[in-house]
Amino acid sequence: MKNLYGVILAGGRGTRLWPISRELYPKQLLKLFGNKTLIQQTFLRLKKIIPSEKIYIVTTENFAEDIVLQLQKLDLTKKNIIIEPSQKGTAPAIALAMKKILDIDKSAISLVCPADHLIVTDTKFLNSVKIAFSTAKNNFLVVFGVNPDNPASEYGYIKTKNNKIEKNKSYAVEKFIEKPSGEEAERLIKEGCLWNSGIFVWKNRIILEEIKNYLPKVYENTDINSPELYSLIDSVSIDKGVLEYSKKIKAVQAQFKWQDIGSWKTLHKLLPKNFDGNVLNENVFDLNCQNCLIYGAEKRVVAAIGLNDLIVVDTEDAILIAHRDQTDSIKITLEIIKSKNLKQCLMHPTVYRPWGSFTVIEEGLNYKVKKISVMPRQKLSLQFHYKRDEHWIVVRGRAKVELDGKIFYLAPHQSIDIPVASKHRLENNGREILEIIEIQTGSYLGEDDIVRIDDIYSR
Amino acid sequence: MKNLYGVILAGGRGTRLWPISRELYPKQLLKLFGNKTLIQQTFLRLKKIIPSEKIYIVTTENFAEDIVLQLQKLDLTKKNIIIEPSQKGTAPAIALAMKKILDIDKSAISLVCPADHLIVTDTKFLNSVKIAFSTAKNNFLVVFGVNPDNPASEYGYIKTKNNKIEKNKSYAVEKFIEKPSGEEAERLIKEGCLWNSGIFVWKNRIILEEIKNYLPKVYENTDINSPELYSLIDSVSIDKGVLEYSKKIKAVQAQFKWQDIGSWKTLHKLLPKNFDGNVLNENVFDLNCQNCLIYGAEKRVVAAIGLNDLIVVDTEDAILIAHRDQTDSIKITLEIIKSKNLKQCLMHPTVYRPWGSFTVIEEGLNYKVKKISVMPRQKLSLQFHYKRDEHWIVVRGRAKVELDGKIFYLAPHQSIDIPVASKHRLENNGREILEIIEIQTGSYLGEDDIVRIDDIYSR
Numbered sequence: 001m002k003n004l005y006g007v008i009l010a011g012g013r014g015t016r017l018w019p020i021s022r023e024l025y026p027k028q029l030l031k032l033f034g035n036k037t038l039i040q041q042t043f044l045r046l047k048k049i050i051p052s053e054k055i056y057i058v059t060t061e062n063f064a065e066d067i068v069l070q071l072q073k074l075d076l077t078k079k080n081i082i083i084e085p086s087q088k089g090t091a092p093a094i095a096l097a098m099k100k101i102l103d104i105d106k107s108a109i110s111l112v113c114p115a116d117h118l119i120v121t122d123t124k125f126l127n128s129v130k131i132a133f134s135t136a137k138n139n140f141l142v143v144f145g146v147n148p149d150n151p152a153s154e155y156g157y158i159k160t161k162n163n164k165i166e167k168n169k170s171y172a173v174e175k176f177i178e179k180p181s182g183e184e185a186e187r188l189i190k191e192g193c194l195w196n197s198g199i200f201v202w203k204n205r206i207i208l209e210e211i212k213n214y215l216p217k218v219y220e221n222t223d224i225n226s227p228e229l230y231s232l233i234d235s236v237s238i239d240k241g242v243l244e245y246s247k248k249i250k251a252v253q254a255q256f257k258w259q260d261i262g263s264w265k266t267l268h269k270l271l272p273k274n275f276d277g278n279v280l281n282e283n284v285f286d287l288n289c290q291n292c293l294i295y296g297a298e299k300r301v302v303a304a305i306g307l308n309d310l311i312v313v314d315t316e317d318a319i320l321i322a323h324r325d326q327t328d329s330i331k332i333t334l335e336i337i338k339s340k341n342l343k344q345c346l347m348h349p350t351v352y353r354p355w356g357s358f359t360v361i362e363e364g365l366n367y368k369v370k371k372i373s374v375m376p377r378q379k380l381s382l383q384f385h386y387k388r389d390e391h392w393i394v395v396r397g398r399a400k401v402e403l404d405g406k407i408f409y410l411a412p413h414q415s416i417d418i419p420v421a422s423k424h425r426l427e428n429n430g431r432e433i434l435e436i437i438e439i440q441t442g443s444y445l446g447e448d449d450i451v452r453i454d455d456i457y458s459r
Numbered sequence: 460m461k462n463l464y465g466v467i468l469a470g471g472r473g474t475r476l477w478p479i480s481r482e483l484y485p486k487q488l489l490k491l492f493g494n495k496t497l498i499q500q501t502f503l504r505l506k507k508i509i510p511s512e513k514i515y516i517v518t519t520e521n522f523a524e525d526i527v528l529q530l531q532k533l534d535l536t537k538k539n540i541i542i543e544p545s546q547k548g549t550a551p552a553i554a555l556a557m558k559k560i561l562d563i564d565k566s567a568i569s570l571v572c573p574a575d576h577l578i579v580t581d582t583k584f585l586n587s588v589k590i591a592f593s594t595a596k597n598n599f600l601v602v603f604g605v606n607p608d609n610p611a612s613e614y615g616y617i618k619t620k621n622n623k624i625e626k627n628k629s630y631a632v633e634k635f636i637e638k639p640s641g642e643e644a645e646r647l648i649k650e651g652c653l654w655n656s657g658i659f660v661w662k663n664r665i666i667l668e669e670i671k672n673y674l675p676k677v678y679e680n681t682d683i684n685s686p687e688l689y690s691l692i693d694s695v696s697i698d699k700g701v702l703e704y705s706k707k708i709k710a711v712q713a714q715f716k717w718q719d720i721g722s723w724k725t726l727h728k729l730l731p732k733n734f735d736g737n738v739l740n741e742n743v744f745d746l747n748c749q750n751c752l753i754y755g756a757e758k759r760v761v762a763a764i765g766l767n768d769l770i771v772v773d774t775e776d777a778i779l780i781a782h783r784d785q786t787d788s789i790k791i792t793l794e795i796i797k798s799k800n801l802k803q804c805l806m807h808p809t810v811y812r813p814w815g816s817f818t819v820i821e822e823g824l825n826y827k828v829k830k831i832s833v834m835p836r837q838k839l840s841l842q843f844h845y846k847r848d849e850h851w852i853v854v855r856g857r858a859k860v861e862l863d864g865k866i867f868y869l870a871p872h873q874s875i876d877i878p879v880a881s882k883h884r885l886e887n888n889g890r891e892i893l894e895i896i897e898i899q900t901g902s903y904l905g906e907d908d909i910v911r912i913d914d915i916y917s918r
Contacts, residue, residue, distance in 0.1 A: 019762070201771055285795050287788050299776070299805045303478070303792045307769075314778060317758070321780060323765030329746050333762045336744050344760045352469030362830055364897070365869070367854035369828070369896055371821055389872050393850050393898050396825035412825070413848050414901040415874065437821070437898050439852050442870040448908045 085227035124255030145194025151185035388442030544686035583714030604653025847901030
């Protein structure tokens with residue numbers, strides 16, 4: 001499969017898992033299962049069958065830095081990040097990626113998959129891909145169908161012609177059924193329908209032809225160099241826009257266990273439960289609760305008494321308490337929170353950077369207090385600010401500080417003043433993590449008051 | 460009523476209102492209604508009819524400093540604070556206070572009341588007290604009965620002889636009925652029973668005689684100078700231990716509206732509700748919720764979706780989510796939390812001091828970050844620490860710092876190092892509030908590593 005390319009769709013905002021997932025830090029970037037984030041898991045899965053220089057990531061400007069941060073140690077080829085000029089759904093995102101790869105390899109066949117799905121067992125992933133690959137070679141658009149294990153109404157279903165489906169073969173698709181009712185889903189499962197996994201294999205040339213046929217405007221306007229053209233596209237998914245109409249679709253039964261962790265309700269279903277049907281973590285103290293997912297934030301305590309069928313997700317700055325069957329309404333609630341200009345929709349108090357992370361721990365009129373963690377051997381950019389003074393005190397590790405050309409070394413408890421407009425750089429040249437408390441003072445304290453003079457991460 | 464004294468019982472821990480109320484900061488110290496705390500409201504109510512030097516507060520060591528802090532500006536006589544050697548219920552606490560006042564005035568009559576009840580309208584309070592006073596003069600123990608407005612099962616009920624009760628008169632009590640079922644409560648109300656308000660008027664001599672009769676050990680062991688003797692007492696309330704047996708009880712119908720805010724459920728009943736029966740504050744974003752009390756913490760967001768009959772109380776470091784009918788179980792949950800040594804049972808992140816307050820905003824291995832607020836014209840004690848360095852940076856107002864005999868003045872952004880063992884004092888001699896960020900570093904950072912050399916608050 002020398003001409004097989006991987007394309008990971010990583011532009012999704014995943015508001016449905018708020019407040020763990022935030023608009024600027026969505027679920028693909030989170031460690032929901034195990035010690036790897038979902039996008040890391042996805043990337044590693046593809047890397048087993050596709051060389052990393054042939055794996056592309058489609059995402060938006062907002063997530064690009066975080067994705068690089070998470071994937072660079074896994075051998076991501078940085079120039080393989082494709083930035084969507086704006087968020088317009090999967091069809092335009094796929095068109096962008098297909099065109100870019102086709103420019104490099106006219107015979108390219110692409111495996112396209114979402115960044116934020118969970119594949120529980122992937123030992124037979126390669127096997128499934130081989131069958132899809134050989135089907136795609138015959139100019140078919142292949143979609144992986146997953147054997148349903150419950151009549152979920154939040155998924156799409158695939159009905160093959162004559163309801164035929166067998167391992168290791170591909171079958172013509174009769175139609176797609178999007179989000180059926182529970183009853184309808186049960187009927188579909190009895191008939192032998194499969195879940196639409198959102199994982200596809202096809203020739204770049206063929207899918208682009210079909211996009212041209214069914215979504216001509218998408219085809220024309222997807223030019224990486226023309227954000228204006230791109231912005232004119234109406235949002236559309238590849239399923240609704242192309243697959244539901246194309247006559248070239250074939251389904252391959254996936255030999256892997258798949259889950260779209262689309263909502264807290266699904267997550268509750270997935271996770272191992274205690275005797276009372278609860279999923280709880282160590283910060284939760286429960287009494288007489290049934291069928292709840294209760295996730296308590298670090299350093300905080302949740303006392304839960306007499307609750308039924310609730311989703312409770314606590315974080316440092318926001319908490320969700322929702323009935324299990326109403327988690328779809330998170331979207332509406334977030335719109336309201338957003339209208340109040342509250343940053344809880346957008347981001348976490350902790351923000352990740354190539355060199356480590358920072359957390360705003362206190363804010364007041366004309367001041368802000370941050371805890372800054374710098375990983376060993378990392379350094380921030382050489383920078384200055386127009387409007388704020390900073391004051392740094394080391395609380396862990398050792399800091400190397402460059403200030404207007406001079407070098408200072410600080411141990412715990414030692415501090416330094418960073419006046420307005422002075423050129424400064426914080427570095428951890430030790431082997432231990434470096435933690436400092438930064439107190440900013442000034443009339444304007446926005447993150448955008450930063451001028452980077454030199455940056456090892458080329459920001 | 461020259462020989463009338465006031466006694467406020469302020470030793471209660473009020474765990475039932477956790478997490479707003481904490482073991483070391485209970486509900487009498489909280490502003491639950493209006494801009495005064497419950498103990499401030501109680502003190503001011505008594506002050507209208509009793510000179511402040513005749514008003515005594517019975518409490519435990521734990522709360523004494525906070526009570527002084529809250530009442531000194533209201534003209535509390537500081538030596539009138541009576542410290543219970545340990546918490547043994549209302550009977551011993553009352554005995555202590557009765558003895559102390561009797562030593563001063565052999566003819567003393569005392570009005571005894573809890574610190575943590577709410578009296579909604581108290582215009583006729585004086586009127587009611589006058590009737591009780593003249594009844595007490597005839598050697599009766601007077602209890603105020605309140606007209607019930609619902610068949611609450613969390614209160615005690617008073618049944619007068621022949622169910623007689625009229626305004627401006629006192630009636631013999633037949634019996635007390637503690638926490639009846641809802642049905643029984645309805646019957647009691649029909650019969651004309653009253654709620655037991657826990658507010659009493661009696662001659663000190665008479666109540667002490669009755670304590671001696673019915674609780675001889677309490678009588679003998681209540682000596683302010685013998686904590687050992689006091690510790691041998693079994694906990695007992697004045698109601699259970701004396702009033703239910705005494706033949707000298709009379710009830711006076713209270714001409715005021717009273718509430719014991721004993722639980723979140725009661726509070727939910729009391730507070731004004733919106734169209735859906737919800738009590739919400741501005742940090743709450745609700746969708747499809749009914750009959751809930753949802754209190755969101757400052758700087759945090761609560762998204763509440765599809766909830767019914769829930770109590771949600773969010774604070775900076777802990778959240779309670781409980782079914783309305785199960786809030787009694789808070790006690791059990793707190794025992795469990797306490798067994799894990801979590802400070803969320805005991806105190807809030809913000810701690811009040813005579814000079815202002817401090818909040819721990821971050822803690823890590825060998826360091827702690829505090830925000831310290833000093834009120835205008837106040838100063839901390841002159842002090843030193845054996846085991847920690849401190850580093851202060853001003854973020855608001857101006858600081859006067861004494862450090863090993865030298866004086867420094869700091870404006871916002873200016874900082875100073877306070878090395879281990881150096882004698883230091885922080886003062887706000889300005890008119891604006893002073894806020895500093897304190898970074899402590901060292902191997903031991905407990906609050907008890909403090910040696911006070913001089914303190915304007917005589918601590």
